[in-house]
C-alpha cells in the first residue's frame with residue numbers, strides 16, 4: 001500500500017485576505033464525496049492552473065473532528081491488530097502542522113494526537129471488556145525531538161540534556177533511540193499531563209512567519225501492549241510534527257534561528273531526496289544522511305503511513321506551496337508493506353536482543369514472506385504503486401508536449417521579497433564582450449531567451465532513467481561507510497574544517513573563511529574556531545584592494561568530489577579523540593585537519609581547466625572577466641532552481657539538489673551569497689572541475 005497522502009488547506013489568518021487566495025480544492029469526480037484535487041496557478045501565468053491529486057483534500061473549513069474521523073480513526077483498529085501506524089504532518093512553516101497534530105486546548109480544537117489517544121483508550125477498554133478480563137492492554141509513551149540533528153528526550157528538561165543528545169541505533173531493522181524515557185500512561189488524563197509537560201520542553205520560537213514556530217521535529221511514540229494468556233502483541237503509533245521548511249529571506253531569522261533553520265531545511269531536503277529515491281525505486285536511499293530520515297524510515301517501516309500535507313492558501317506562499325505539492329506528489333508513490341507485528345506466544349522463554357523501553361518491539365517478518373492482511377486475495381499478488389497525477393488545466397490548448405515535472409519548477413529568476421511579492425526585473429548579467437551594436441538590455445534579453453529555450457528543450461526531452469542496481473557488495477560498502485559517517489556526530493562539521501584547511505593551505509582565504517563559517521554551527525562553543533574566523537576575516541579585509549590573483553597554484557584542479565570527501569572522512573575518523581568537544585590544537589598546528597592525498601593521486605599541475613576561451617597563456621584566465629558562457633553558467637547556478645541546474649550537461653537530479661543545498665547553506669551564513677567564479681562553483685558539494693567543465697561545454701550559448 002502506498003503512503004496515504006492527504007492535503008489540508010488552512011483557513012486565512014488575521015493578516016491574510018480573500019483576494020490573495022490561490023490554493024483551492026476540487027473534486028475529480030462529481031459522484032465521489034469530498035475533494036481530491038488541489039489547484040494552484042502557475043506562478044508565471046495566472047491563467048494556467050496546475051492540479052495535484054491526493055487521496056483526499058480538506059478545505060479551509062474542515063474541522064479537526066472531520067479530519068480525524070476520516071483519516072486517523074480508521075487506523076486505530078489496525079493498530080490493535082498489530083500494525084504500526086505512522087502519522088506525520090509536512091508543510092512550510094506557518095501552514096498548520098502543529099495545529100493539525102497537537103491542536104488547541106478547547107475540545108473542538110484538539111488535534112490528531114489527543115484524539116488518537118482518546119480513541120486508543122476507548123479501544124483498550126473495548127478489548128478488555130470483550131475478552132471479559134482475559135486481556136490487558138498497557139499504553140506507554142515516549143516523546144522526543146530532533147533539534148539541530150540531535151535527538152533529545154522531551155521528558156527531560158532542557159537544562160538536564162547532554163549537548164550531544166541521545167544516540168540512535170539500528171536494531172533488528174528498526175531505528176531506535178537509545179536511552180529514551182518511556183512513561184506508562186493508562187488514562188487520557190495521564191497522557192495529557194505528560195504530553196503538555198513534555199511540550200513545554202520542545203524547542204519553539206517566534207519567527208517572522210510564525211509566532212510559535214516549531215524549531216524541531218517532534219516524534220511521539222505510543223506503544224500499545226496487549227497481553228493475554230496466550231500471547232503478547234506490541235504495536236506502536238507514531239505521530240510526527242515536522243518542523244516547517246522556511247525561506248530565510250522571509251523570516252528575518254537571527255544567527256541562532258539560522259542555524260536551526262539550516263538544520264531543519266537540510267533534514268527536510270534529505271527527506272525529499274529519500275522520497276525521490278524511493279519513488280524512483282533506486283537501490284540506495286539516503287536515510288542515514290539525517291537523523292530525522294533515519295527515524296522516519298519512510299517505506300521501510302511496515303504498517304500504515306498517513307502524511308498530512310499542510311498548505312497555506314495565499315499567494316505569499318506560492319512557490320513554497322508548489323514545492324510542498326511536488327514533494328507530496330512523490331511521497332504518494334512510496335509503497336508500505338502492511339505487516340503485523342507478530343505476537344509473542346507464551347511458552348518457553350525466547351531470547352531477544354531487544355532491550356530498553358523503545359526496543360521492546362516485535363521483530364519483523366522478512367519482507368519476502370509478508371502478506372498484506374488488509375488486502376483482498378487478488379491484491380496480495382500484485383501491489384501496484386499508485387501513480388500520481390499532476391494535471392495541467394491550461395487556459396488554452398498548447399502544442400507543447402505535456403511535461404508535468406517541468407511545470408512546477410521554481411521560475412528562473414523570480415525571488416520572493418520579504419513582503420511576498422515578486423520583483424519584476426531579473427538579476428542582471430555582467431557584460432564581458434564589447435558592445436556589437438546591441439544595447440546591454442537587448443543582449444541580456446537574448447541570452448535569457450536562448451538559455452530558457454535550451455533548458456526548456458532539454459527538460460522536455462528528458463526521460464527518467466532508473467538508477468542502475470548496485471551490486472550487493474557495493475551496497476554493503478556504501479551502507480558501512482554511511483554508518484561510519486553517521487556515527488561520528490560532527491562529521492559534517494569536520495568535513496568543512498578539513499576543506500577550510502585545504503583552502504587555507506593553498507592561500508584561498510575567502511573559500512577557507514566560508515568553510516570555517518560553515519563548520520561553525522557544528523562547533524558552537526569552540527573559541528579557537530571563532531578566533532580563527534575573525535582572524536581570517538581581518539586578514540581578508542587587509543588584503544582587500546590588492547589584486548587578489550590566485551598565484552601559481554590557481555590552476556591546480558580543486559576537486560572536492562565525493563570520492564575525495566570520503567577520503568577526508570576516513571582520514572579524520574582515525575583522529576576521533578582530537579575532535580571530542582574541543583578540536584585540539586590550533587587549526588594551523590593541527591595536521592590531522594589536513595587531508596594529504598597519496599603521492600600517486602596528487603593532482604598534476606595543468607593548464608587551467610576553467611578556461612573561458614581557448615587558452616593563450618596558462619595564467620591569464622582568472623585575470624580576464626568571465627566569458628558570456630561562464631556568466632550564463634553562473635547565472636543558472638545562482639537561480640538555485642533545481643530544474644534549471646539539472647538541465648545542465650553532466651548534472652543529474654541528485655547533483656542539482658546537492659548544488660542547491662550547498663547554496664542554501666552558504667546563504668544561511670551570507671544571505672544572498674552568489675557563486676561568482678568557477679573556482680567557487682567547483683568547491684560546491686558534488687561538483688568537481690570535470691562537472692564544471694561539462695556544465696560549461698554543454699551550455700553552448702553564443703552571443
Ligand SMILES: Nc1ncnc2c1ncn2[C@@H]1O[C@H](COP(=O)(O)OP(=O)(O)OP(=O)(O)O)[C@@H](O)[C@H]1O
Pocket residue numbers: 009010011013091092093094095096097098099100210212213214215242243244245310
Ligand atoms: N486549520 C486551522 N484552523 C485554524 N487555525 C489554524 C489552522 N491551521 C493553522 N492555523 C493557525 O495558523 C498558525 C500557524 O499554524 P502552526 O503553528 O500550526 O503552523 P506550523 O506549520 O506548525 O508552523 P511551524 O512549522 O513554524 O511550527 C497558528 O496561529 C494556527 O493557530
